[in-house]
Amino acid sequence: MKRICYTLGLLIGVLSSAWAQNRVVVNADLAKDTISRHIYGHFAEHLGRCIYGGFYVGEDSDIPNTNGMRNDVVAALKKMGVPNLRWPGGCFADTYHWKDGIGPKEDRPSMINIFWGGTTEDNSFGTHEFMELCQQLGAEPFINGNLGSGTVQEMVEWVEYLNHPGGAPMAKLRSENGREQPWNVQFFGIGNENWGCGGDMTAEYYADVYKRYNNYIRDYGGPRLFRLPSTANSADYHWTETLMKNVPLHTMSGLGFHHYSVINWSDKGSATNFSTEEYFQTMEKALQMEELIQRHGAIMDRYDPKKRLAMVVDEWGGWYDVEPGTNPGFLYQQNTMRDAMIAGATLNIFNNHADRVRLANIAQTVNVLQAVALTDGNKMLLTPTYHVFEMYNVHHDALMLPLTVETANFELNGRALPAVSASASKDQSGKIHITLTNIDPTKKQEVPINLRGMKASKVSGRVLASGKIQDYNTFDQPNKVQPTEFKGAKLKGETLTVSMPPASVVVLELQ
Template identity: 65%
Template sequence: MKRFLPFAVAAVCALPAFSQNAGVLQADSVKQQISKHIYGHFAEHLGRCVYDGFYVGEKNTTIPHVNGVRKDVIDALKKLKVPNLRWPGGCFADTYHWKDGIGPKESRPSIVNTWWGGVTEDNSFGTHDFLNMCQLLGAEPYLAGNIGSGTVQELIDWVQYVNFNGKSPMSDLRKQNGQDKPWNVKFWGVGNEAWGCGGNMRPEYYADLYRKYATFMTGWGDAQVFRIASGANGDDYNWTETLMKQIPLNMVNGVALHHYSVINWGKKGSATNFDDSMYFKTMQQAIFMDSLVARHSRIMDKYDPRKRVALVVDEWGGWYDVEPGTNPGFLYQQNTMRDAMIAGVTLNIFNNHSDRVRMANLAQTINVLQAVILTEKEKMLLTPTYHVMEMYNVHQDAKLLPLKIQSAAYEWKGQKLPAVSGSASKDSTGITHMSLVNIHPTQAQDITIDVQGGNYKNITGRVLASKSLQDYNSFDNPNKIKPAVFRDAVLRNGKLQVKLPPFSVVVLEMK
């Protein structure tokens, strides 16, 4: 196994660095909690995410598993501290009828996944399989309800089935299928992308439909149902305005938002073979998340100044053309250092907007889009995005610390982006963590941060970096990119000086 990463980090640190970066950390000014649910994930019945990703079945496999779920996947996601997992879609959710996926597996009807590849599925992975898997992972389930092709009765039956501890037709059916106690599922999506694959609805129509469904989704079990409305597509601010205006605050707990870092929806470009122009445009789209969150939040503030309703960014990530030779409906793509940049920048944005953004879901967990895990038969690898999510999990449920950064520019043909972004938090033990990202593809960045109100004696760090932006982990070299010890941070006289390698993610710990 090659051991070039520490050398690569040292080499890039030696490159010329800009000194135009400065920051201020208010270490004694704790703000709101950064909800752990910002670090959620997404598992849709799409390509090889569920079948052949999470689930290999209980028969005819030599891959170690627990009730059909890959053991190596369980171990990796537990280390990631996945707080919640969204299922069964996505677009698939509004064609999924949950009763097809319960009862004896040999008796379950097959379905055709008309959205993703036209493949036939046998429904062997259903409600029990998913909810029991969430228990194995220590993750809260987030169920996406079908309002596109389903009915109100179908959805409230599902709520009753998984949440009711008393005697009822649905709880009796659950017990008949082998689950005595309810799972008490809290998070529920009321449809998905109602403006598109969920029904091509107008916001006014969806708002009324939401009110109808939400009315009947309460009163089952001990879990207080957290109802999430199907939200806007990117910068469709009218959608958010209409929902906030027409849905009473006591009927909604979250409003969704979807945004992907896509260069061009017609020709998205290769996941691995991209040039400087494509990289810059991808990072433009990733950083645009900050404007989206800020503007949707301002609209929500008009109707909900107390911020009772969460902004739930339950689909985000990079989206490229599929890998050559793979099914175009399976959305399988590799994961490079460019994706690590998307992840680092986006999570900093969510942390800094955690007063309103209180839940998010990276799309998707395994073998689809910006995955954290890729599998190939018995092999499994962790992507650069996985490592960023693992490095950042120190922020989960910690208190946000104000971190203001004045960044040098990353320029491309007259256009500019901030090269450096960051966020900081203090955990329950008093330890401060700071995550910094340098997206510049060729230049290291020096930054001096004025630490106000902190009396830190010790600083350590980890870095994710590589030789090329196009580098990725492969099944032949699964550890090409992984976190390394970071030593280019010094704290003297209240000044934190950090040298960030090009296209790198750094997480510092200060005590």
């Protein structure tokens, strides 16, 4: 009997210790910032099979479509919620001449995609097709102009073509091509990665070029153009400092950076056959997002203490070696529970920085990098990343509830990462949602949540989890990884206790 009691005492002690490692306090009484739905944006570049075969199959395709857009992809993305879609790139943007993609398709010139596979494109997907896609998705268009190889006049005329109400030369051309009313595009990028594929420019040089381009771009009576300069390369704080210092703040609407969770750029590793060590390193890169936001944000705060400018992370996600046997320039990779961990943890970080982070785009939507959907002919599957975005869409335009997180560590070979991340919001109907991610692939997490400034009588939820961190969906098993009902949450007074499986994403709804 003594041995049994002693063993039971040890077990209780271990459980109590593990319990004490995790604690979340949600401060509903301190809420003031709104989580912009636009941090849940997506990215569609002319790269591999993202546009052609992913979104667009043409009106004459046997694959069911509406005006050339795949019905299955559009329906899935509408359910998930795509607040904005960035196009045409990426590196492709600074080689794209928009006038080649308008008018009768048979008259459009072809072009070589010099960055992505050297393929020849027929320009059958251009401005009008992109706007049709955005309309079907219910998404705001986010267009990147060609600063690298284009001209000021070319960019100015594109904005006029998109937004001028009528009477101007480009508005007349738009009308001749079948569109009378302006699209009133709001989000417009003036170049992309101009420190790299967009022209190998220094920050100082780009700042001057940006001012020259921006000087001639006009608003035309619709919503004020959200003008986004080329954002920085991950931890290039000099780029952010230089633009904040040298570019008048009233000429910009936002500034930010690109960041990919890459272990090693020369050997990125397999998307599916990876070790725990590789997983740890990937998550280490993903969680660096917190530091990047804080440090770029500190620079922005010095020049813009009222946070008028939005922080924009217009490219982010996991990047691995392409699938065996596929074109290395097409960046086609599978999507596992590791990618769900990247998505869940990153979106929690974005949510918690809603005061500054107001626009972001995961790379990329279909068939490229950390895609939310993959296609093969007339088949389509949804990835674990898709399910995270669909689960988290409860945060769109909801009031962010500040919280604090004390967490156990995900430990490996003497190194440690925080295992649990969380974010919370209150929607317009008064429902409170809490999203949690446990990145530890072997240990469940018991998480007590203290609910300050709120009253709740009912909790429900969903969970995304699987047997292994390497699990993914295939065209033969498209539903291997999908959300299920979550029964591991119990509410008692002001305390919510949550039991999270290893490597899981949980969304809770409190009423």
